[in-house]
Structures are given as structure tokens and as C-alpha cells.
Amino acid sequence: MDANRPAIETFLKQNQEADLLRFTTAGSVDDGKSTLIGRLLYEANGLYEDQLAAVRKDSQKFKREELDLSLVMDGLKAEREQGITIDVAYRHLSTPKRHFIIADTPGHEQYTRNMATGASTADLAIILIDARQGVLVQSRRHTFISSLLGIRHMVFAINKMDLVNYSEEVFRKIQDDLESFVEKLSVPDLTYIPISALMGDNVVQRSGRMPWYEGPSLLNFLENVRILSDRNLIDLRLPVQYALRPDREFRGYCGCVVSGIIRRGDPILVLPSQRKTKVKTILTEEGETSYAFSSQAVTVTLEDEIDITRGDMLVHPANLPGIRREIDAILVWMDHEVMKPGKLYLIKHTTQLVKGTVTRLHFRINPESLSREKTSKLKLNEIGRVTMQLYREIFCDEYTKNRQTGSFIMIDPMTHGTVAAGMIIERGRLPAMVKPDEKGEVKSSFIHRQEGTVSSKDREKLLRQKPATLWLTGLSGSGKSSxxxxxEKRLMAEGHLCYVLDGDNVRHGLNRDLGFSPGDRSENIRRVAEVAHLFNEAGVFVITAFISPYREDREQARNIIGKDSFLEIYTDAPIEICEKRDPKGLYEKARAGLIPEFTGVNAPYEAPEVPAIHLKTGEESVDLLAERILRHLREQGFLIRG
Amino acid sequence: MESYRLSKLKLLEAESIYIIREVMAAFEKPVMLYSVGKDSSVMVRLAQKAFYPGKIPFPLLHVDTGMKFREMYEFRDRYAKEIGAELKVYSFREALSRGTNPWELGTVKCCALLKTQALLRALKEGGYDAAFGGARRDEEKSRAKERIFSFRDEFGQWDPKNQRPEIWNLYNTLINPNESIRVFPLSNWSELDVWHYIHLEKIPVVPMYFAKEREMIVRGGCLIPLEGPIPLKEDEKPQKIMCRFRTLGCYPCTGAVLSKAATVPEIIEEVMTVTNSERITRLIDHDQDSSMEKKKREGYF
Structure with a gap:
């Protein structure tokens, strides 16, 4: 044994360094999923010999023709007899490069809930397609659910290539069909691999029988796909799981850092109390550590004695989650009893358990066509978009940005069954996969655009200006209105007609029916953009002064106004300066918890990526800043000399 | 330079600690099943980590069939004392006093009484509403499908067709009075992971895991240790054999494997190259078709 010592040391080191990829497999009945996993385990030596011997015995018993690798996976007795997988099964596979945990999930429709279960903890999904059958209704369902559960890497394994003579044509046709379907979903990484699980083609080794395929084998792909960057290391969210008080002196807070990084000495805001403190120590059993990051389980002690209980959340003061009592979400319904709006459910979100009801069921999503369908109830395995009212605030992010703080389960308070999986989406927004038309829906089909005989060129000549909308965006107090x-004063002084649309002013009239939820904010911006567009058409410059915190909304405004006339101007000042200015005393109120969704305090601000003009409003005077915009307009030919 | 990589073992460790804390926070009276085996040892270490610098805040429970190995008893008592854990031992006295044993009753009935029934009684008498077990999904086919939080009705029974969906790491911890939850913090660990962790963390384990010459008999292709009053068949003769135990159970039903692995790295090497999975040495898994699934339905871990 001693001669082998270096070998085992090398192995241990390698084994320790190899990372972990969790993937799920989905396919329709008879797509050969279990056979594929059996093949992976068998060829990668994950399968022990006696398990194989047991398979040989079972194969004879159930009168199957050849050695059936799928019998390894189908664990429960009933399944072995029916020959179908009815639940999620987990398996291990290790290669020198990587460890894998496989969640094998069932294919037939009535078990959608198990698919969602397997996908919820997976980094990657393998979707099996039978090359003879092509893309089936269920293939689309599996793809949609995987994308809905936020899986970023999807591999389509076109199986049973041996039964279609390893035909490239068959493979390309299926790939085309899949591509036209997946373009409606938001999956960043898509891969197509032709395989035969039964014969072993392109599963572990590249196959010589499909020379036209130039990509990697399935296992090779799984070993090399990059998943590290999928983690959120930006937004610190530490839901307190357990308050640890072993003796009088020690007071620690246990929990998983679900996203972001926490460091010793970091300023911390405790939610919901909004109390500020600092990180004193980060403890693990091995001793103190100076930092911890997403997915680590830690115990944190704080500088100040603050009353903190399970369900509270530790965050950085300048990076807050949404603090919501009303949320919009996509639900995957998992119970035989239908979802009833108005019924009381328990909602488990991070480490909180709160009561809540569904106040509105907006629509059901057809997972095959991705279209929206009107409905009054959600049945088992149906997916719907809802608005929910909670009895207490939760601290959450959009699911697409944060899988941990964006997800919840619903529990029936009577049966205690887990009845739904929920994914939080921004209020008033559609899930990325269900896209409205570019200009939104027109409510009546009897509306047609009317055209006059005076052109915009005529107006430009008359007013000596090419009208545009100067869209100022930035935090409250960053100087937009000033x-x-x-x-406006300077433009008028030079003889140019312009008009300011100011946030507060518009909200007194045109938009007085709107609040500050993300949905209402979106609508506020849409209306303002439409008005600005009309002013521009009339030949007038528009200057807007709205926080407009969401990139997507400003994008919508740009679409409405037209990209040539839309100038995004970023009034950029650090939040500390804005808060110090606080011209309307709003920050103070927001910090005191009086304003529920205030940008920068308890609602996010998404800065422009490439603004037309970037103004550092904390560093220059209003005069200079206005002059810079004016100069830009002259240089870009918006102001015609005459 | 700060690194943001986590090895598989560290990820598994964090996941298990999260599960253990979740149970402590959500249940009234948890207990940790302690079988003295290697998985139990890892689970206990994780519980220590979860509540450091405090002590493990729940008792360890050993369901004792009275037929464990001497070395296991010695190790159990020494180790519990060493880490300052509260150890509870439960035996089904009536069944033991009736002389229950696998030679006369058969392994099925013996297990049902001394393990399953004893466990259910122990949980009921202790008033425990959550019990940790060290089972892993890679051990046996039906375990591969059991949830991490596995719901049991008032009779301790498992219903594989009616399991609660387990989504993300949002565990549903709600139960009615008299119902309970079995929790498996090591669900996602493999045998190799367990040994590698024991190696890295220097976790003490029962010496029976390490190879040495032992007094054994060979029966039906299995190596049965000569411990306790095992009735010998005619042609059976004890012999000294270099071997070790891959899993530890009751002495009449636990076989050894031929092995020279006397250290943890050597065991790891063996695990990597071995041709039989570990439970093959446990006779009880093979006594009926789908035997583990059947036992679990009735309340076995």
C-alpha cells in the first residue's frame, strides 16, 4: 500500500479541488432518460458491480430483452413494475474534474411538480428528445419549466440517434424546431448534442458514427461548463436562521449567506427593524474568518445589542432588497386541491413563515405555446401569474436576480402539504418569457393612426430646432429638477421652445391615480413618455425629471419616444449627498419606514449603462451642468442657428 | 486574495449545517439518531459545527438491539463523554427478554422488533417531534428518492407516493401533534465524501472500520465475525482473517470484507477501487425484494 501513497494523496487533493455541478434530467416517457444516466454511471465507473448484478436479476424478472440500465435509476418498487419513474431520484457521479449530483425527474405530464422540484436546485438541465419523435408537447413543457426555475445552462440531448441512422438531417431539423421555441425564453446557454444512450454514442466518448457533429461528448461538456459566474456575489442577503445564545455573554446569529459577501467590520442594516450596526466577528468552528460568501453557513456577531430573531435579514445599508407586503409571482401549483384566490395560505420565504392570500390570478401560462390564458383557478401542475397580499413584510429580490430571496413555497395551513412553488417577479412586469408586443397591446382594434399633411420638417424649420426629449434620471435629491x-430658462433665453415634465407636477394631474409600486412606476413612466413624444411631434423640446429607477422602463420610454430623439442624462450623485440635501425630507421619512418603496432606501435604482450625458452632480454647480447639456445639444445639431 | 470557490465537501457541509439548524429552529424537541457508525460520526461533527461555540443542543439517541459489537459500545460511551453530548440509549426490553434473535425469528422479524419497533417506541416515549438520521441517498435505491425532510404519520410510517415536494432549500417543517419528521442531513453525501470528510476533519471512528486479523467464520460467501453466541453450523470453523467492516450493524447480521486498509486514506483508496457497494455486507437489505423500501414504509430509518 505504501507504494501507492503518493497516488492516494494526489487523488485526495484532486477530489477536494473538483467542484460540484448539480443537474437535472427531463424527458418524455421512453425518451431513454434513465438509460442515459445508467450509461453515464456505468461508463464513468460510478456504478458498482453488485448494483449491476441486481439489475441483471431484475431485467429477467420483468422480462425485458437486454441488460436494462434504466433499472438502476427507477428505485421504487411500483416504478420498477410499471417501467416508469414517478419521483425525483438523486444519484452521484464523479470524474477527476468534477462531482455531479443528478436529479432524475419524471417525464409524464401529471408529475410536473417533481420536475420543478428537481430543477429548483440544479445548475443545468439535460432535456432528452427522442430523435424519432422530434420536439413533443412535453419537450416544450420541460424546457419551459427549466427556464422558469432559472436554469441558465440547458443541454438538449437528441437521443436514439442509432434508430435514425445517425442522420444529421434529423438532428438539424430538431435543433431548428427547438431554437424557434427557446428564443422566447431567456436561457443564456444552450447546447445541442446528438447521442445514443443505449449504444453509448457521444455520452462519454465522442462517437465515430456521427462525424458531422463537431461538439464535445455530453460528459465532456458537463465537466467543462462554467457555472461559477452564475452566483450572485454582489447583493448581501443573510436571512437569520437561528439566534445562538449558549451562555449569557455570547449572542450570535446563524444563517447561510444566500448571496453576496459579508466581511468583518461591514456596516449592516437589520431588517425589518432598520437598525444599523457593524459585523464584529464571523465565526466557524475552525475559528474566526474575515469574510464569508454566498452558500456558506456562518455565525455572525454584531457590534451592538439589537433584538434579532429568526426571519430577520442582515444586509448592507446601500444595497437593500425589496421590502414588500404585496408581491407579484409566478406559481407552479403542486396540489390536488385547486388554488383559491382569497384562501389563507402559509408562505415560507427564506427563514420566514408568513400568512398570505392570493388577491389576483392574472392568467395561466400555457407551457407549450407560452400564451396567456384567462382562468379563475389554478389546478395541479398549472402555472399562473398572481398578485399576493402578505400579513407581514418579506425581504425579497426578483427570482431572476436572486434564486434564494426570490423564491417561496406555499403551505396549506390545514393539511400542511406543500401546495405551490413561487417565483417573485417585479410588480407590473411580465415574466421575461411572456413578451408583450413591442408597443404593448392596443385595447381596441378600431383604433388607427391618423396622418396630417404638416410634416415634422416643417415644424423644425418654423421653430429652428430638432426637438428631443432630455430624459434626466437619478436618485431623489440628485439635482434633476434644478x-x-x-x-429650460437657458433654452428659452436663446429662443428655443421647451417644456419641463416634472415628477411631482405630473403626479398631481395626469398620473394622480398612480402610486409608487414598480407596476405604477412603470405606468407613470409610460404615460410621461407618451406625453413627451406628443410634445416632440409638436416640435417642442421636453426635459423630464423623474427618478425612473428601472432600466427596463427607460428602455420602454426610449422605444416610445424614438431612439434618435431620446437623450438619457444621468444625474449621478452618491446617495450620502442626496440624503444630506434631502430637499423634500423624503429620505428621513423613508428611513423611518414611513415610505414603503423609496428608491435607494428600500427600492433599487438601476443606473444607466451608457447614458448620452453623464453628470456628476455632486461635483459641479447647476449652472455648469445645464451649460454642458446645452453645449451637447449645439454640437449634436439639435439647435439650428438662424 | 479572497477566494470565492467552495469545494464539494464544503458545500455539502454548509448544506448539512443549514438543515440541522433549520430543525433546531423549527421543532420543539429534536433528537439525533446515533448508530455509532461512520455516518453518525460525521453527522455529530456537523451538529457540533452548527452550534459552535455552544454545545449540541439536542440529545443523541442510540437504539440498542443488544447485539452490537463490544468495540461499538466502548466507542459510543467514550466519544459521547468526550464531546460532552447528552447520550440516550433505548432498548426494546420486552422483545429482548423474550429472547428475540435473528437465528430463530429470521432477520425480517428480528429487525421489525429490535430496530423499527424499538425506534418508534423510543421516539414516542421521548416525545421527539424530529429525528435526524445519517442515511445517504447513494446507499440504497429507495433512499435515493426520500426527501431530506421526510414526513411520518402518527405511526411513524413513510408513504413514498405521497411525499411533500421539496423545492429549493425551503423545507416544510409543519406537522400536527403526534406526527413527526425524519431528517437526513447527509442525503447528498456519497460514501467517498463521508470518508474524505473524516480524513480532513480527523473525526474518530470505531476501530472496526480498519483492517486487522479477526476471528471469523465464512457463511454463504459472507465473513461473519465471531462475537456473541452465534450458533455454528456443522462444517463451520472459526479462522483468522485479515478484514474490516464497511458498515456496522448487529453482529449476527454484519459481514466483514477482506481488506488490508488500516488507515483512512487506505480506506478511501479501497472505496475508489472496490467492486461491491457498501450495503452488500448487510444481510438485511437482501432478505426480501424491495426490502429497504418495505422497512421504511413501516417506520424504519
């Missing part, structure tokens, strides 16, 4: 009114 700059807007200063600019």
Missing part, C-alpha cells in the same frame, strides 16, 4: 428648470 437642472431641468435651469436648462
Amino acid at each position: 437642472i431641468a428648470f435651469e436648462l
Whole structure:
């Protein structure tokens, strides 16, 4: 044995360094899923010999023709007899490069809930397609559910290539069909591999029988796909799981860092109390550590004695989650009893258990066509978009940005069954996969655009200006209104007609029916953009002064106004300066918890990526800043000399 | 430079600690099943980590069939004392006093009484609403499908067709009075992971796992240790054999394997190259078709 010592040391080191990929497999009945996993385990030596011997025995008993690798996977007795997988089964596979945990999930329709279960903890999904059958209704369902559960890497394994003579044509046709379907979903990484699980082609080794395929084998792909960057290391979210008080002196808070990084000395805001403190120590059994990051389980002690209980959340003061009592979500319904709006359910979100009801069921999503369908109830395995009212605030992010703080389960308070999986989406927004038309729906088909005989060129000549909308965006107190009114004054002084649309002013009239939820904010911006567009058409410059925190909304405004006339101007000042200015005393109120969704305090601000003009409003005077915009307009030919 | 990589073992460790804390926070009276085996040892270490610098805040429970190995008893008592854990031992006295044993009753009935029934009684008498077990999904086919939080009705029974969906790591911990939950923090660990962790963390385990010359008999292709009053058949003769135990159970039903692995790295090497999975040495898994699934339905771990 001693001669082998270096070998085992090398192995241990390698084994320790190899990372972990969790993947799920989905396919329709008879797509050969279990056979594929059996093949992977068998060829990668994950399968022990006696398990194989047991398979040989079972194969004879159930009168199957050849050695059936799927019998390894189908664990429960009933399944072995019916020959179908009815639940999620987990298996291990290790290669020198990587460890894998496989969740094998069933294919037939009535078990959608198990598919969602397997997908919820997976980094990657393998979707099996039978090359003879092509893309089936269920293939689309599996693809949709995987994408809904936030899986970023999807591999389509076109199986049973041996039964279609390893035909490239068959493979390409299926790939085309899949591509036209998946373009409606938001999956960043898509891969197509032709395989035969039964014969072993392209499963572990590249196959010589499909020379036209130039990609990697399935296992090779799984070993090399990059998943590290999928983690959220930006937004610190530490839901407190357990308050640890072993003696009088020690007071620690246990939990998993679900996203972001926490460091010793970090300023911390405790939710919901909004109390500020600092990280004193980060403890593990091995001793103190200076930092911890997403998916680590830690115990944290804080500088100040604050009353903190399970369900509270530790975050960085400048990076807050949404603090919500009303949420919009996509639900995957998992119970035989239908979902009833108005019924009381328990909602488990991070480490909180709160009561809540569904106040509105907007629509059901057809997982095959991705279309929305009107409905009054959600049945087992149906997927719907809802608005929910909670009895207490939760601290959450959008599921697409944060899988942990964006997810919840619903529990029936009577039966205690887990009845639904929920994914939080921004209020008033559609899930990425269900896209509205570019200009949104027109409510009546009897509306047609009317055209007159005066052209915009005529107006440009008359007013000596090419009208545009100067869209100021930035935090409250960053100087939007001051700059807007200063600019208006200067433009008028030079004889140019312009008009300021100011946030507060518009909300007194046109938009007085709207609040500050993300949905209402979106609608506020849409209306303002439409008005600005009309002013521009009339030949007038528009200067808007709205926080407009969401990139997507500003994008919508750009679409409405037209990209050539839309100038995004970022009034950029650090939140500390804005908060110090606080011209309307809003920050103070927000910090005191009086304003529920205030940008920068308890609602996010998404800064422009490439603004037309970037103003550092904390560093220059309003006069200078207005002058810079004016100069830009002259240089870009918006102001015609005459 | 800060690194943001986590090895598989560290990820598994974090996941298990999260599960253990979740049970402590959500249940009234948890207990940790302690079988003295290697998986139990890892589970206990994880519980220590979860509540450091405090002590493990729940008792360890050993369901004792009275037919464990001497070395296991010695190790159990020494180790519990060493880590300052509260150890509870439960035996089904009536069944033991009736002389229950596998030679006369057969392994099925013996297990049903001394393990399953004893466990159910122990949980009921102790008033425990959650019990940790060290089972792993890679051990046996039906275990591969059991949830991490496995719901049991008031009779301790498992219903494989009616399991609660387990989505993300949002565990449903709600139960009615008299119902309970079995929790498996090591669900996602493999045998190799367990040994590698024992190696890295220097976790003490029962010496029976390590190879040495032992007094054994060979029966039906299995190596049965000569411990306790095992009735010998005619042609059976004890012999000294270099071997070790891959899993530890009751002495009449636990076989050894031929092995020279006397250290943890050597065991790891063996695990990597071995041609039989570990439970093959446990006679009780093979006594009926789908035997583990059947036992679990009735309340076995």
C-alpha cells in the first residue's frame, strides 16, 4: 500500500479541488432518460458491480430483452413494475474534474411538480428528445419549466440517434424546431448534442458514427461548463436562521449567506427593524474568518445589542432588497386541491413563515405555446401569474436576480402539504418569457393612426430646432429638477421652445391615480413618455425629471419616444449627498419606514449603462451642468442657428 | 486574495449545517439518531459545527438491539463523554427478554422488533417531534428518492407516493401533534465524501472500520465475525482473517470484507477501487425484494 501513497494523496487533493455541478434530467416517457444516466454511471465507473448484478436479476424478472440500465435509476418498487419513474431520484457521479449530483425527474405530464422540484436546485438541465419523435408537447413543457426555475445552462440531448441512422438531417431539423421555441425564453446557454444512450454514442466518448457533429461528448461538456459566474456575489442577503445564545455573554446569529459577501467590520442594516450596526466577528468552528460568501453557513456577531430573531435579514445599508407586503409571482401549483384566490395560505420565504392570500390570478401560462390564458383557478401542475397580499413584510429580490430571496413555497395551513412553488417577479412586469408586443397591446382594434399633411420638417424649420426629449434620471435629491428648470430658462433665453415634465407636477394631474409600486412606476413612466413624444411631434423640446429607477422602463420610454430623439442624462450623485440635501425630507421619512418603496432606501435604482450625458452632480454647480447639456445639444445639431 | 470557490465537501457541509439548524429552529424537541457508525460520526461533527461555540443542543439517541459489537459500545460511551453530548440509549426490553434473535425469528422479524419497533417506541416515549438520521441517498435505491425532510404519520410510517415536494432549500417543517419528521442531513453525501470528510476533519471512528486479523467464520460467501453466541453450523470453523467492516450493524447480521486498509486514506483508496457497494455486507437489505423500501414504509430509518 505504501507504494501507492503518493497516488492516494494526489487523488485526495484532486477530489477536494473538483467542484460540484448539480443537474437535472427531463424527458418524455421512453425518451431513454434513465438509460442515459445508467450509461453515464456505468461508463464513468460510478456504478458498482453488485448494483449491476441486481439489475441483471431484475431485467429477467420483468422480462425485458437486454441488460436494462434504466433499472438502476427507477428505485421504487411500483416504478420498477410499471417501467416508469414517478419521483425525483438523486444519484452521484464523479470524474477527476468534477462531482455531479443528478436529479432524475419524471417525464409524464401529471408529475410536473417533481420536475420543478428537481430543477429548483440544479445548475443545468439535460432535456432528452427522442430523435424519432422530434420536439413533443412535453419537450416544450420541460424546457419551459427549466427556464422558469432559472436554469441558465440547458443541454438538449437528441437521443436514439442509432434508430435514425445517425442522420444529421434529423438532428438539424430538431435543433431548428427547438431554437424557434427557446428564443422566447431567456436561457443564456444552450447546447445541442446528438447521442445514443443505449449504444453509448457521444455520452462519454465522442462517437465515430456521427462525424458531422463537431461538439464535445455530453460528459465532456458537463465537466467543462462554467457555472461559477452564475452566483450572485454582489447583493448581501443573510436571512437569520437561528439566534445562538449558549451562555449569557455570547449572542450570535446563524444563517447561510444566500448571496453576496459579508466581511468583518461591514456596516449592516437589520431588517425589518432598520437598525444599523457593524459585523464584529464571523465565526466557524475552525475559528474566526474575515469574510464569508454566498452558500456558506456562518455565525455572525454584531457590534451592538439589537433584538434579532429568526426571519430577520442582515444586509448592507446601500444595497437593500425589496421590502414588500404585496408581491407579484409566478406559481407552479403542486396540489390536488385547486388554488383559491382569497384562501389563507402559509408562505415560507427564506427563514420566514408568513400568512398570505392570493388577491389576483392574472392568467395561466400555457407551457407549450407560452400564451396567456384567462382562468379563475389554478389546478395541479398549472402555472399562473398572481398578485399576493402578505400579513407581514418579506425581504425579497426578483427570482431572476436572486434564486434564494426570490423564491417561496406555499403551505396549506390545514393539511400542511406543500401546495405551490413561487417565483417573485417585479410588480407590473411580465415574466421575461411572456413578451408583450413591442408597443404593448392596443385595447381596441378600431383604433388607427391618423396622418396630417404638416410634416415634422416643417415644424423644425418654423421653430429652428430638432426637438428631443432630455430624459434626466437619478436618485431623489440628485439635482434633476434644478437642472431641468435651469436648462429650460437657458433654452428659452436663446429662443428655443421647451417644456419641463416634472415628477411631482405630473403626479398631481395626469398620473394622480398612480402610486409608487414598480407596476405604477412603470405606468407613470409610460404615460410621461407618451406625453413627451406628443410634445416632440409638436416640435417642442421636453426635459423630464423623474427618478425612473428601472432600466427596463427607460428602455420602454426610449422605444416610445424614438431612439434618435431620446437623450438619457444621468444625474449621478452618491446617495450620502442626496440624503444630506434631502430637499423634500423624503429620505428621513423613508428611513423611518414611513415610505414603503423609496428608491435607494428600500427600492433599487438601476443606473444607466451608457447614458448620452453623464453628470456628476455632486461635483459641479447647476449652472455648469445645464451649460454642458446645452453645449451637447449645439454640437449634436439639435439647435439650428438662424 | 479572497477566494470565492467552495469545494464539494464544503458545500455539502454548509448544506448539512443549514438543515440541522433549520430543525433546531423549527421543532420543539429534536433528537439525533446515533448508530455509532461512520455516518453518525460525521453527522455529530456537523451538529457540533452548527452550534459552535455552544454545545449540541439536542440529545443523541442510540437504539440498542443488544447485539452490537463490544468495540461499538466502548466507542459510543467514550466519544459521547468526550464531546460532552447528552447520550440516550433505548432498548426494546420486552422483545429482548423474550429472547428475540435473528437465528430463530429470521432477520425480517428480528429487525421489525429490535430496530423499527424499538425506534418508534423510543421516539414516542421521548416525545421527539424530529429525528435526524445519517442515511445517504447513494446507499440504497429507495433512499435515493426520500426527501431530506421526510414526513411520518402518527405511526411513524413513510408513504413514498405521497411525499411533500421539496423545492429549493425551503423545507416544510409543519406537522400536527403526534406526527413527526425524519431528517437526513447527509442525503447528498456519497460514501467517498463521508470518508474524505473524516480524513480532513480527523473525526474518530470505531476501530472496526480498519483492517486487522479477526476471528471469523465464512457463511454463504459472507465473513461473519465471531462475537456473541452465534450458533455454528456443522462444517463451520472459526479462522483468522485479515478484514474490516464497511458498515456496522448487529453482529449476527454484519459481514466483514477482506481488506488490508488500516488507515483512512487506505480506506478511501479501497472505496475508489472496490467492486461491491457498501450495503452488500448487510444481510438485511437482501432478505426480501424491495426490502429497504418495505422497512421504511413501516417506520424504519
